Amino acid sequence: MRERIEAGLADLRQARAESLAPLTVTERVELLDAIGRRLEEALAGNERCPLAQSLQALLAREPVAEGTRAGIQAFATSLRRDTLWALLQEELGDPRVLDEFRPRATGGWHRATAPEVTACFLAGNTPLLAWPPLAACLLAGSAVFGKLSRADTECPRLFQEAVAAVHPELGRCIALEVWPGGSPELDAALCAGADAVIAFGSDATIATLRARTPAGTPFHGYGHRLSIALLLQGADEAAAAAGLARDVLLYDQQGCLSASMLFVEGDVPEAARFGERLARALEDQAVRWRLGPRDTEGCARVRVVRETALFAPNAHVWGDPGYRWSVVLAPGTRPEPHGGECVVPIYPFTEMSDLDRLLRPLRGALQGAAVAGPSSRMSAAAEILARAGVSRICAPGTLQVPSFAWHHNGSSIVRHLLHWTDLETA
Helix, strand or coil, X not given: CHHHHHHHHHHHHHHHHHHHCCCCHHHHHHHHHHHHHHHHHHHCCCCCCCCHHHHHHHHHHCCCHHHHHHHHHHHHXXXXXXXXXXXXXXXXXXXXXXXXXXXXXXXXXXXXXXXXXXXXXXXXXXXXXXXXXXXXXXXXXXXXXXXXXXXECHHHHHHHHHHHHHCHHHHCCEEEEECCCCCHHHHXXXXXXXXXXXXXXXXXXXXXXXXXXXXXXXXXXXXXXXXXXXXXXCCCHHHHHHHHHHHHHHHHHCCCCCEEEEEEECCHHHHHHHXXXXXXXXXXXXXXXXXXXXXXXXXXXXXXXXXXXXXXXXXXXXXXCCCCXXXXXXXXXCCCCCCCCCEEEEEEECCHHHHXXXXXXXXXXXXXXXXXXXXXXHHHHHHHHHHXXXXXEECCCCCCCCCCCCCHHXXXXXXXXXXXXXXXXX
């Protein structure tokens, strides 16, 4: 496998020089727009689309095809040329800086260049996780070598297939391989042979890969993150509960954008009332998606959580017999996610300052927030969430279907991949 990695890196450098480097940023935007449209055609089941069979087969194997379908649609729509160009203007000012030296607002000129080859260590906890970094690398002008998770090889290969369907030579600028996680020699070979490294995984995995990346090689790590939900006074509680049920159950609460905790503005009885409403919504959604009961080990873990929570004063616990989902209200306890298995702890608060205090221990771990409430309350809540480190705020029900342009981990989409050179003039 080491020889395959080294050969793959060499092939990528040649493919980039021949197929990707000659393309202008405008041409790359047009190609990604075409890729997005091709994905939409396949999603619609267009028999003339060469991707349709592969994509429909993938959806047939997904436990919740509806959620994955929504994610594909959101991603494909966000690859529209106007959206991509606006994104590049937002991040770079003048996107042509990717093609040539351009005037700088502070004087002189500057130029942005992408790594020739970017190594990307991909996780498999949720589908479509590989698509944004692969697309970002191509948009920046970098070939990419993806180390796949054994838990998900189909989705990355489907994106590579979509690229090749639009531009066969550009498809050569993506290489995908699988080997056991935590293989020091193989991981080090990929890190050493690439010009930049992107890594997804646990905090321990990120630390290990960072240590295996040579000094001076840019490293972009995406470790453990969690997302929350927030219910404000005046919210449409029925709509919020239905949306949050999707945000919790989709991908079995395994993604960084899965709703892991719920903060309710109100006293304990108000939080309990919404907890009961959320429990009904979770049951309805679980039935609609035909989610089966957990295995014996999963049931045992969730049972411990439910029984432990009942020791707290004024505690309430809702859950189905198959342990598919649980809602836990234990007032006065420290905010802490269960870590999956669709367990939703609820924490009531009565003042915005209390919310700020509750979120403070979670800073550095937060990713997204699904917020339900009137627009007049949204600004104050968003400020607190931003200070707490949240990267994405959206409506309940949309938490796990982000666009390509969302700031994952609060980072830029393309700019952070680039090297900048200044040209000073007299």
